[in-house]
Amino acid sequence: MVSLVDGVLLAALVGTNACVLPLYLKLKRLDRAQAEYGRAVAASGHALASAGEAVRSFTGEGRAVLEALSAKIDEAKATLDALEAGRRDAARAEGGR
DSSP: OHHHHHHHHHHHHHHHHHHHHHHHHHHHHHHHHHHHHHHHHHHHHHHHHHHHHHHHHHHHHHHHHHHHHHHHHHHHHHHHHHHHHHHHHHHHHHHTO
16 A cells, blocks of 8 residues: 555656656746846946937037037138128229229
8 A cells, every 4th residue: 555655656746847847947948038138138228328428428529519610600701701891992992093
């Protein structure tokens, strides 16, 4: 009788191991996939931080370029005004002769 009970318990243990082993392997694969996903999310976070810094830098540099361009445009307008005034003065001087 004892050997029959031992045989049934051994069969149940073998059956349980046969069911648990695939689950254990699936959990190991899931753990590896989760770790890879975590690394990908961290890399994405770093990439987004770098992109944000690039945008901030671009905005600051763009503002500086815009200010320099505005100053050059004002300088060009002043030069054009001076040239136009000189042209008018020359035209009046020729017309007065």
